[in-house]
Amino acid sequence: MRLRDLSPMAAVVGNPEISILLHGAGADLRVMAERELFVVHYFDLEAASRSIFGQHESSLAAMLLRAFQVRLDKSLQRTDWTRRPLPPAMVAYAARDAEMTLALYYWLFEYFPWALNLHDSANLQTPVASWIEPFLRGISPVPPDVAIAEAIEQGVILSRQQVVNDCRNALTTLIYPMQRSRLLRLIADLALTQLTPDIEPLLQARTSDERAAAIRALIRLDAEHSKEKIYPLLQDPVHDVRKAASTALRSNVQKDITGPGLATPAKSADGSRSWTVGETGDAGGADDNDWKARLRSMMGEEPSRQPRTDPDQQ
Known part of the structure; x- marks a missing residue:
């Protein structure tokens, strides 16, 4: 030719x-x-x-x-x-x-x-909140916590509840399985435990990718009561789902999901995480709550107040 x-x-x-x-x-x-x-x-x-x-x-x-x-x-x-x-x-x-x-x-x-x-x-064109879209396409240049911080500064996100609502709406409207799986990973990355009841029905989804993604998300959200619903998937007809269920039920999942050097949102007593919108002076200290300081830290522009020892790389 x-x-x-x-x-x-x-x-x-x-x-x-x-x-x-x-x-x-x-x-x-x-x-x-x-x-x-x-x-x-x-x-x-x-x-x-x-x-x-x-x-x-x-x-x-x-x-x-x-x-x-x-x-x-x-x-x-x-x-x-x-x-x-x-x-x-x-x-x-x-x-x-x-x-x-x-x-x-x-x-x-x-x-x-x-x-x-x-x-x-055609199902790839389903509209979602603008800050979510890059994660569905797999092209976000920054981790979820940083994307949230940037959206807060730009006025795109006005409250923690909006983050939950945006993800819940996307979970309801998205059709394409790959996008739904990526959304579940985003929800787990942001530790949105409030969405656990919305995710649990996906353990019975028609597609194997969604069933496996729902298992991984629920375990990462430390949804202890969801384990009972995951057990039957050890007998799922699809190997990927059985493997996800087996791994999830045997693993001791770490709560720190953002990795070394990345910003972690504040954790509430109920296990959910939150982001400060228009507030300063929290007990954690200015550097912990100021997303700009965290971004500077991530880019290597750390304050000189004291050296930090990086944890061992996995």
């Missing part, structure tokens, strides 16, 4: 009425974007398969074996596909992959239409 000008394809992949089928969309979308091809509407069949059967059963080879008892040759998967021209063997390999991806789509459409519907890329 000697074709270098891919611009004729732009009208196809840029048409929202045309569904592009991908298996492992992340890498494919990046490669296509590098060539000025921006996919508007797609289905990620790998993500849909993962939601049904788990991460270790979602590869194209595993799914074709499950659906059609076909063994797919993946020997050229890690070959340099940027070379030109592609040799005939690689062209045949790519054509076979495309053919089988389409066959897998029809199989999923017949037997698991709900999974395809959830992984429609």
